[in-house]
Amino acid sequence: MVLLSKVEKSSDEFMEIMQNLSNIQALKDSRELENLIGISHASCVLKREMQKTKDLMTKVKKQKLFEKKNSGLPN
Numbered sequence: 001m002v003l004l005s006k007v008e009k010s011s012d013e014f015m016e017i018m019q020n021l022s023n024i025q026a027l028k029d030s031r032e033l034e035n036l037i038g039i040s041h042a043s044c045v046l047k048r049e050m051q052k053t054k055d056l057m058t059k060v061k062k063q064k065l066f067e068k069k070n071s072g073l074p075n
Helices: 002-027 031-037 042-071
Strands: none
Touching: none
């Protein structure tokens, strides 16, 4: 009996999850989904921001190496 109860509960939860997934798929390319999640085109934005961060970190490293190299030279 306990096992049957757990199976029924799991089945109900599974059906609810499937319904939610169906709803999300229906909204997949709509503005409503973007509004619900709070992002739009997140992967493109994330990639662009990651590249900006990489570029900035490279510039900082180069600047630090330049400063270190020049600090050793007498004026």
